[in-house]
Structure formats: structure tokens, C-alpha cells
Amino acid sequence: MVKPLMVNAFDPASADNLDADLRALLVRRQKVLGPSYKLFYEEPVHLVRAQGVHMFDAQGNRYLDVYNNVPSVGHCHPHVVEAISKQVATLNTHTRYLHELILTYAEKLISTFPPALSNVMFTCTGSETSDLALRVARNFTGGTGIIVTETAYHGITSAVSEISPSLGEHVPLGQHVRTVPAPDPLRGDAADVGATFAKHVQSAIDDLKRHGIKVAALIVDTIFSSDGVYADPAGFLAPAVDVVRRAGGVFIADEVQPGFGRTGDAMWGFQRHGVVPDLVIMGKPMGNGLPIAGLVAKPEVLKDFALRARYFNTFGGNPVSCAAGLAVLEVLEREQLQQNAKTVGRYMMQGLDELAKRYRQIGQVRGAGFFIGVDLVKDRETHEPDPAFAIRLVNGLKKRFILIGASGPEGHVLKIRPPLPFSRENADEFLNAVDDTLREAHANC
Incomplete structure (x- = not known):
């Protein structure tokens, strides 16, 4: 089986399920950019602006950015x-x-x-x-x-x-x-x-x-x-x-x-x-x-x-x-952002470790500072990766206005790398959303 070229890529075959505005953008994009450019998520996000640790879509929805390391000191600082x-x-x-x-x-x-x-x-x-x-x-x-x-x-x-x-x-x-x-x-x-x-x-x-x-x-x-x-x-x-x-x-x-x-x-x-x-x-x-x-x-x-x-x-x-x-x-x-990454990152890892005690799909939490991986498994004894569950969580979090990604050879590791001004309050928002998403996903297993 050929593995997907990109983890969590949007499938153009599902475009008919999107609203008219998104479909129109996809048609324009395909016409001028061709097939090489990929999009994230089951339903793509149309972003129009960003500030600090947040990004905003065309409908005014505010997303917590837990993924983008490019704006390291925060969007539009x-x-x-x-x-x-x-x-x-x-x-x-x-x-x-x-x-x-x-x-x-x-x-x-x-x-x-x-x-x-x-x-x-x-x-x-x-x-x-x-x-x-x-x-x-x-x-x-x-x-x-x-x-x-x-x-x-x-x-x-x-x-x-x-x-x-x-x-x-x-x-x-x-x-x-x-x-x-x-x-x-x-x-x-x-x-x-x-x-x-x-x-x-x-x-x-x-x-x-x-x-x-x-x-x-x-x-x-x-x-x-x-x-x-x-x-x-x-x-x-x-x-x-x-x-x-x-x-x-x-x-x-x-x-x-x-x-x-x-x-x-x-x-x-x-x-x-x-x-x-x-x-x-x-x-x-x-x-x-x-x-x-x-x-x-x-x-x-x-x-x-x-x-x-x-x-x-x-x-x-x-x-x-x-x-x-x-x-x-x-x-x-x-702004002492390295120290912030250390203290808030440790707080996030502790919160994720607590979630791992309640959800057996979390095989391991690892990382340092604001670069954390959550290894998702089918079985804690065999450590068999569970990429399908990872993608469910990524898209479940997106529905809760949390932007995150996945990595690893099977795409089974949640990749957490927020902008460096990410606060303890932001971490709580993220951890609560992860808990909610895991609870929903676990109930539907």
C-alpha cells in the first residue's frame, strides 16, 4: 500500500460536501496552482488574518494556533x-x-x-x-x-x-x-x-x-x-x-x-x-x-x-x-519567550500525561518546551501506531477551533508546536479541547 504523500491532507473528492464559497476557492486554486499544492484538514480552513497565537477565518471564527512554528514570536508581532x-x-x-x-x-x-x-x-x-x-x-x-x-x-x-x-x-x-x-x-x-x-x-x-x-x-x-x-x-x-x-x-x-x-x-x-x-x-x-x-x-x-x-x-x-x-x-x-516555552511547555506535558492516564490510546507523551509529540497507539502493549485515530483527533480539534498537525512514519503522532508567546491560559484551552475530543472519539470507538 502506498502511504499518503502528506499526513492529514484534504481529499479533493470530498469537495462537494463543502459550502459554495469554499468550493469556488478550490476551483480557482486548482486552475492556477495545479495538483501539487495540498491543503490541511477534512474541511479546509480559509484564513484571512492572524494575531498573536490566534488565526481567524473568513467567517470570523477564532482558531488557537498550536501548530505553526514559523511565526515564532507570534503572528504579526x-x-x-x-x-x-x-x-x-x-x-x-x-x-x-x-x-x-x-x-x-x-x-x-x-x-x-x-x-x-x-x-x-x-x-x-x-x-x-x-x-x-x-x-x-x-x-x-x-x-x-x-x-x-x-x-x-x-x-x-x-x-x-x-x-x-x-x-x-x-x-x-x-x-x-x-x-x-x-x-x-x-x-x-x-x-x-x-x-x-x-x-x-x-x-x-x-x-x-x-x-x-x-x-x-x-x-x-x-x-x-x-x-x-x-x-x-x-x-x-x-x-x-x-x-x-x-x-x-x-x-x-x-x-x-x-x-x-x-x-x-x-x-x-x-x-x-x-x-x-x-x-x-x-x-x-x-x-x-x-x-x-x-x-x-x-x-x-x-x-x-x-x-x-x-x-x-x-x-x-x-x-x-x-x-x-x-x-x-x-x-x-x-519577552523571555524561551523561559515561557520551558514553563508552559512543561505544564502542557503534565496535562497531557494526566490525559494519558485516562485514555489508553495515548501511548506516550514526549518532547521539550513547545515541541511535544503525543504518540497514539492501538495497543499499549504492542505500541502499534494508530494513524487513523490521530487524524480523527486532528480534525476533531479543528472543529473545536484548535489548529494542530501530525507527524511520524505512520502519521500517528500529534505534533504540538505553538507560537512561543503561548500562555498557560492558552494551554488550558488546548488541554480541555483535547480531553473533549478524546472523550468523543473514545465513545465512538
């Missing part, structure tokens, strides 16, 4: 909006002219990293950054082999789609790519997650070598979001990083989703594991919705590539995007 507006009315150009703002932003951004990571190259998207990271890693190591997890997602360029198994079986992996199981303590070796993950990485390195391929990099999203959200025990990544470095490869931390304080414990996901990557990928949350991304690197890893390869990105590092990025860092600091 006034400080970010003002910074963008002021800069776009002043100057917008590229990095081949001197400009102070890019330097001010780069300095503030780099100050959040360990001292060994002191260079940054700006791009527009996480996909571009992943592509650039692969080029730098291969240039530095002389290898071509890449190791990723089995349901990883790192972007959509030609090169990066080859290391993104979550794109589906019709997007082939590169011959130089090897996949390893996610560090799943529920279905794997819970006694020593780190040792087991490192063993799988070593096996991938050995297989590459047997095929005459030298390893270039291990690349992981440090919260393993597409694999189903795996955060603990903190530190489990370190043995695998040691393994890949002993083989002559580098470690690339994909921080697009766990970065910028989202895990609560640290500014960057890799810091929870006590490791310093060679390269760090950043993206979506950097500009709170404005396209800006970047690659942070150890100077010794980047130097040879920078000297030999002609690299330029017209929009990467433009003043307007840098203004947005700087404003995001300022809001994170002023």
Missing part, C-alpha cells in the same frame, strides 16, 4: 511588523554593498551560539541552507555519503530531496544516502537510546564504505520532528556525533524546527545534547514569516569552500529580512 515596514521604506539591497544592519544582526545571532560556531551565511529558505550545508560538508571532508533518519525532512531542492525520505517513495533517495531508525524509546531500546542510535549510524557508515562511499555528514533535526518528536534523554545524540567524526564526517544540526528557544531548555536543540555541530541549518522562524534562513559554521569547516567556490545569494541577507531577524531576537529576549 508589532515589533517585527514595525522593523520590516521601517526598513522596506529605507533600503533593500544585497550583500555586495556594505550595510550595517546585516552585521548587527549577524553579531547578535552568532552570540547565541557556542564560540566555535562563529561564521554565518544567509539564504532565503531552509531548503537552500540544507543544500549549502551539503556542499560545504562534502568540500571539507572529501566524502559524499550522507546519513539521515528514516522519516527525515530537510528540504525540497534536488539535492536535499535526496536526503528527505518523508517526501515519499516517489522521491528517490540518493545512492550516496543511508537512513537509520529514529531514536524511538517506545519501540526501540529504551535502556540506552544513545548507544542504539550510534550503532545504527556506525552500520550506515560501514555500508557506505562497502560501496566505496566515504561519509561526509550525519544530518539530523535535533528534535526529530518528522520522525515523531524525540527529545530525551538529553545527551543521546553525543555518541552518534562521535561515531561520524571518527569516520571523517561532520555533524550537521538542522535547527529549523527546534531552534530559537523552542525547546525551552536552550536556544538551540543541539545544546540539550551537549554537542557542538560543525554546521547548523536555520530557517522558517528566523524572520517570523518573512523568508530568511542561514548556515552557521565553524570557520575551519567553511574556509576552504568560501575561498574556492563562488557563492552568492541575491536575497540572502537583504536588509529587510535582516531587520525582521533582528526584531525576532529582540522579542525573544525582551
